[in-house]
Amino acid sequence: MLAKISKFFTEVSVELRKATWPWDPKEKGFKKYKELIDSTIVVFIAMILLGGFVAFWDIIMQKVMSALSSI
Numbered sequence: 001m002l003a004k005i006s007k008f009f010t011e012v013s014v015e016l017r018k019a020t021w022p023w024d025p026k027e028k029g030f031k032k033y034k035e036l037i038d039s040t041i042v043v044f045i046a047m048i049l050l051g052g053f054v055a056f057w058d059i060i061m062q063k064v065m066s067a068l069s070s071i
Contacts, residue, residue: 022036030037 022039023033025032
């Protein structure tokens with residue numbers, strides 16, 4: 001059991017060394033995190049647009065169902 005846990009953490013460590021991180025280690029301050037900040041902004045904009053799209057169609061479907069149920 002202890003060997004499996006040790007092997008797991010060793011494999012996790014190896015995989016994390018392969019990962020690329022979304023910042024430039026040579027930069028200082030907030031410029032270091034430019035890619036991370038830009039990606040976060042894109043995700044927030046996409047969430048807002050998708051939320052608006054879903055809300056729009058939800059309202060349309062409510063009106064359609066309301067109209068159909070009152071017939």
